[in-house]
Every structure is written in structure tokens, then in C-alpha cells.
Amino acid sequence: MAKGNRKRVVILFLGGSTIDVRGRVGDTVLKEKDIGPWMEQMSEMNLIADTDGYFVAPGTSVVGIVHWQKAAEIIRREYDRADGFVVVHQIETIRAAAAAFTLILGTIGKPVVVVGSSLLTVKERTAGLIGNPIPYGGESGAKASIINAVQVAISDIAEVAVLYGSHIYRGYTIHRKVIDNHWRIDGEVLGKIDFGIRLFGQQVSRSSHKLRIRPDFDTKVAVFEYLPASDLGQLKNMTRGAHGIFLYAQEVSAFIRPTISTLVQSVPATIPVVVYTPTWDTLEVAPNVIPTWGPTRTAGLLCFMWALGQGKTVADVRRYIKQYEPKRK
């Protein structure tokens, strides 16, 4: 914690840090020594809190599980000495990151605010990133978002939240929605930035809860989408060596139950088969089949991989998945 009344916010860099597209020193954080110049350009943050930065990943390639695990370890190490955390993150994978942090960190007593700039330097574009084709943006917008994130990180909130535009979302619930050919983030809204940070009372409040991280994921999961033309033989081949199977079906058809039954017969009963589909509650055709749904396919898959990393048995995996399943309306 900071000295006296000063708050301390730890900032972790996993891409998405571009505050100016010109690509000068300090405009983005692609390596550890960029942090100092970047913090100088963002010195306004010091009006809100003391800040310390930690480099995790440049964000010029896909940010994934190994980076989130590393970030979570930094959060664990700094937890007692910080009032809150800001994770500056590659915008393309921000939804997956929010889900992963929610799973790894579990119940927390302080905020972890995930935010990302939609600006890209030439280097980032050359690396293949596309940012987010939102209908607004700009350099001052990117900086202002980070200022907002630091302010949220000292507010009365104790969960993983995503800051996007003028809204604060519950991290695990964020998904993409398309408006007028542009995509925006949507999800359960915890608050809004208007003339200040306005929380709506739905958020988990700060507490003295001790942090315990659970960073293990088992990524040996065979993932496929059920379509009527799917070759079942091929599907069976893909499951060899998998520790779990994730079957996604956007629409439920008459063929899905027999398909799942056939698939299940080709794998040991100790291998969990997650069926991610809207009418999940009618598809428990075998003890190792775990039907589930929501909030997003990405969150569902990550939850499954994380549950496999935590639990030894199908019952364990089922319990962990159900813990994060949205309540049915």
C-alpha cells in the first residue's frame, strides 16, 4: 500500500498500451525499458495514485494463458502492497484475458481493471494486429481510458472488471456485439464513467479477503463445432490424446444427441465432454457429459481448461464449471 493517504496502483503491460501512433519512444510498451518513458507520457496518473509498472508481454503476437499466468503471479506478489491493479491489454484478446483473470484470481478483495488501447503503431500493424475497428478513438481517448482505469483501480470494487468506452463491465461477462458494422464490447455493467466514476452497486466491494491464485490450465482439449455435415470419424480421431472435449453447437438439432452419444462412446468415461449449446440442460446423455452455456464460447472453453487444471475427476470439473455458469433466467 502507498504511504500516508496516497494510493498505489500496479500497472501490468500485456500489449494494448499505444497512446500515440507515431511510434516514438514511450508511445507504446513493447519491452521493459519502454515502461519508464511511457509512464512519463502518462505522468497525469500521479495526480490520482502512485503507480509502478511491470512488463509481461509486448502484445505483438497473441497474448495467452502463459502471459496471464505470469501477470497473475505479479498480482499475487504485489497484492498486499497495492490498492488496485490495472492490466493494460492487447484489445484483440481482452475478452479472453478478462475471463482468464477471473478464473485464476477467484475471489479477490481489490480491483483488477483490464483496459486496452485501440491505437496501433506501425510496428504493431506490421506484426499483424488489427486493433478494434470502433467508430471512435484517438490518442487522447487512449490516454483518458488509462486515466479512468487508474481511478477505477482505487474505487470500491473488488473483482476483475473491463473498462471500455464509458462503461465498466464485469470481466467474465464481456462479449462482442456488432453495431452498424462495428464491434463493441458489451456485458454486465458495473458502472459508468460520466463526470466521475459511478458504480451502480452491483459490484463486489472491497474486503480484506486474502488472494489465492489458481493459475493452472490444462490446454489438451479437443475443440470443435458441431455442424450437420461433420464427419464423426474425423471427430473421433481428433479426440485422441485429449484430456477433455469441447463441443460447441450454436443451434441444437435432432442429430446432436446421437452425435454426442457416439462421441462419448469413443472416449474413456474419465474424459469430460463439455457440450456448449443453448439448451444445455437436455443433453446430459452420459455421466461424463457436461452441458453448459454462457457467457461466451471463449469463456466457456477457458473455464473448461481451467477446471481441468484444478480438478482430477469429472465431478470436480463439473463443479468448477457450474460455479461460473450464468444463472438461467
Next chain:
Amino acid sequence: MHLYFYAPPTTKKDALGTYQRIKDALASAEVWVSTNTEKAEIQASADVMAVTEETDVPILEHMDAFIIEGTQNDPEIGFLLAHALTMKKPTLYLYRRGTVPMIFSRLSEKELPSFVTVSAYHDEAIPKTISTFLESIEGLAVKQTPRIKFTLRITRAIEEYLHFKTHNTKLTKADYLRAEIEKMMALDEGWNEYRRRRRTV
């Protein structure tokens, strides 16, 4: 112009009296004032609300200037100042004469950018302080921050022309186009008359 006046919540009569003096001074000027010192729900103009809804950009970023009563230490003030500096918005930071304002525990006077004015006041001087500040920013084109992305397909000839106009300058092609459009707006009498009519409605 749309201005945000922030003062820390208080029940002290002398502070409330000061806040009222500031609001009275602003009322006599041609500015739309949003403030936290009246209702819990801070009001803003219909134009600003509409743009905020459409763009999902926080309303604070649509303010043209800030006035902050910063005699008392208040965590919101740091946040507002951070925004003002980031967005390069003219800001008047007021503190009661004889007190030490919190702003100087974070920034020295030398570090303050020119668009932030820090002024010690006594109550009688408030109207003059406010009017001096407003005059100083109305004399300038209050620079709005571009927030709305607009994709425009251009011909090769136009692209070459833009390169010709901006090559070896500090301007980007987008900056150049924005400046040209702003010049057209300033000279367009029909547009200026329309805006005058809209302000008086």
C-alpha cells in the same frame, strides 16, 4: 462552450457560499455549466448527452473547460486534473487565499502547463477571477479533441496532394484536413448563424 465546475461536497456554510458565488459568476457568462454542487445527477446539455450516447465516450471528455474549487483535499480533484491535463482542457484551479492547495503536492508551478491556471482567491475577487479565465479561453479557439472515427476513401491524386502539403511538417494528413475543415467552419456564415440560433433556444 460547455464547462464543468467541481467542488468537494460540504455542509460548511462559508464553502457553500463560495460555491454559489462561483456559480453566479458563471451564470452571467454565455457558457453551459455542469456542476456537482446542485443535484446528485449532474446535468449536461442535450447536445453533449446525445454525442455521449452515440459515441460511448465519457461525458467528461466532451467538456471544453474545467473550474475546480480545490481548497479541500478531495480524491475526485486528482482525477479531474488528470483528465484536464490529458485532454489539454483549459482549467481554473481555485483555492482560498491562505491555504495550501493539494495540486502543489503533485505538481510544482513550473510543471503546470499553460492551460492550467491556479488562482488563490478571496470571495470578493471571485467574479473577476472567473471572468478573466473565461475571457482567456474564449479568445482562443477552444480546441476540441477529435473522437469520432470517420473513414474516407480518396483518390491517388488527393493522397499525393495531402502528402505534398504535410511532408516534412509536423502535421499528419488527418491534422491538415481537420485544420482545413475548421477554417471552412469559421468562415461559413450560415453555419455560425445556425449555431447562434441553437444556443439561444
